[in-house]
Amino acid sequence: MKTNARTAGVLYLIIILTGLFSEMFVRSTIIVSGDATATAGNILSNSFLFRIGFLSDLIMVMSDVGVALLLYLVLKPVNQGLSMLAAFFRLAQATVLGINLLNYFMPILLLSAGNQFSTFSPDQINELTLLFLNAHSYGYLISGVFFGISCVILGHLIYKAEYFPKWLGVLVLAAGISYLIDCLVNFLFPELASTSEILVVTVAVVSELSLCLFLLIKGVKDN
Template sequence: MKTNTREMSPSAYARFAGVLYLIITVAAIFAHMVIPEQFIVPGDAAATAVNIAANETTFRLGTVGSELIVLLSEIVLAVVLYVLLKPVNKTLSLVAAVSRLAMTTIHGLNLLNYYFVFQLLNGSS
């Protein structure tokens, strides 16, 4: 019985990691600069809250959606970098992957702040 395994080359992993970094960069810029600029009124928290409440779907899809893209890309990137760097030093590669996954865990918990914003704006307790 012949099994067909297809290994990716290190250069393919490196290219994939580069694409993931580009996705993370574009999504993060969108989530932290482009979308908030439409909602935030400097020095006026009430106006900012009104803007977010009036355009909740846009805020959710733009900011939270972009953050989720960043989060998922970071998880995949941690695995890709581990596989790419494992032949160089397995221990350091594992430490780097675990550190990156810990960072994404904290990032995921940080996304709960958006949930609390919607709870406050909707008057839920």
Template structure:
């Protein structure tokens, strides 16, 4: 893997990538924890239905935030490829592909949320609409974790790229690789050992820390100093 030399173009792309990353973090956490999370209780179908119907704007805003997140994610995937392709073209391309697969899965998975809303809004015409809507809301959670499998692989690859490129500190690469392992483990538990998911949830704090640190590092990337003759 070749070492990268910082250029003005790379610095500009890094700052733009940092901006996309910041949008992803704010929109993603805002949608999942700030907007949608307070409305959904997978153990209470009727309570969840009542909460969503009482706050339709909040539920729809969460979907809109997720759309902003996935659009930004597609842009970030391309920018990170452009930044690191000179260091390891194959690995950078593979990382972009895995991140884009995650982006497509999460975008398509928003239809589960829309299906839940359509079911609840037609409650009078459907039997046990609250329970059926809850199935789609749970399906959305599983679909999100399926996307994170591919994102976990991407994060490990990005960790290697950052570690070995010489463009950023190795600590950022280590953090991204650890975040990738957390995503892979958490998604695996969601599908194959769901009884352990709740106990593992605090580990996601490591992913927020690692990705926020890398985001801020990208945002503060300075232009390379001009050499004087």
């Protein structure tokens, strides 16, 4: 069990690092909100960085699959059914993220197609590029619903487990709720999205980092 927990911690750290890299060092520097021409220009001038962002996200998704299995094994003694359910929801999140990477990569295909899309004007190609990137951001929100439910179940299991501190279970459960709130706000009340994003940053990031560090440093005792 200790090996599974430590391995989950390593994969969780990979998820955090690759996710932050893709978001903060790739998308936030290349995508210009509402400006299709500037965004397309940034992609063309930083195409290798953009591709590295794609690879980083792909590594993140594959690591998430591993974490789903390992956390299932770690928490199975608490409640096998709920542990499996949490793993299934996390795998559903990884599936959505994996498919959503098509939206991320489409701008590269569009902008490097040459005469393949000659019926489209450059401005139309740029607009399509931004459309796919916007779709990618909403794909993340859809995956967040599955992840939020997984975290709620996971938080409950961690709280019940004797080999985890109860405060960690509360944090993970709160993170799940914050993800769900952020997703619902973005879809139903987009004008409040900036507020819900603050909630995710302050609660979910602290929670996931705490879980990652606990698994890496403290681990759990073998049965």
